[in-house]
Amino acid sequence: MKSNRYLKQQSQFITQGQSEAELRQQLKAFGVDARRLSKFTQLCLLGALPLKPYITPNTAIYLASPFNSPSKFNKLFHQLMEQDLPSPLDFMANLNNATVFQLSQHFQTTGNSLFLITSQEDVDHPLQLAQLALRSDSVDQVLVGWAIESPTMEWEGSCWWLLSNIAGENALSSSAVQNSPNFSTTRHSLPENHYLHFALNGQNFDLDT
Numbered sequence: 001m002k003s004n005r006y007l008k009q010q011s012q013f014i015t016q017g018q019s020e021a022e023l024r025q026q027l028k029a030f031g032v033d034a035r036r037l038s039k040f041t042q043l044c045l046l047g048a049l050p051l052k053p054y055i056t057p058n059t060a061i062y063l064a065s066p067f068n069s070p071s072k073f074n075k076l077f078h079q080l081m082e083q084d085l086p087s088p089l090d091f092m093a094n095l096n097n098a099t100v101f102q103l104s105q106h107f108q109t110t111g112n113s114l115f116l117i118t119s120q121e122d123v124d125h126p127l128q129l130a131q132l133a134l135r136s137d138s139v140d141q142v143l144v145g146w147a148i149e150s151p152t153m154e155w156e157g158s159c160w161w162l163l164s165n166i167a168g169e170n171a172l173s174s175s176a177v178q179n180s181p182n183f184s185t186t187r188h189s190l191p192e193n194h195y196l197h198f199a200l201n202g203q204n205f206d207l208d209t
Helices: 020-028 039-054 070-083 088-093 098-107 125-135 174-178
Strands: 006-016 060-065 113-117 141-148 155-164
Touching (some): 006 039, 020 039, 039 098, 039 155, 060 125, 098 113, 098 141, 113 125, 125 141, 125 155
Parallel strands (some): 060 141
Antiparallel strands (some): 141 155
């Protein structure tokens, strides 16, 4: 039996060459003190927080990335190797589940949260998990995100889709998403092989099976 999955909202934050200090200033507009957060978490929050009005308490959060925070890991590694100086706060900020914890806290959700390590080849895995969760009726909605922190000054950021079984106002099915102007990579000039390209392309939204 065929049942539709709907895209209720979509948000992204794409940037190039911004420092952690610049990102922290932008997060202040959301009332977030980001001093102890990794750059990766900051990029995720800036992409996801505009969706806060649409998040319900039971919303599940699935976040995918090839790696957590290269800058935080490098700082932690060099302090330990060169100065024999452990940094427990930096260590906690770079745990794989640190970002989804921050998202759950800011959204005040009690649904499942999960961080997935994915590559360009399996970037659709979070959608498969979202489909299973929605089919089981165990959650009202699933917030699916893809994020990447660049170790250089290349494009980085996060893209988020809020999926549901219920159409609701302004929700889009797969066919509608494919024709929606909301999905476009042209304004960010992302190359097709960029990790976030999948999430910015509406033709990749297909949960109607």
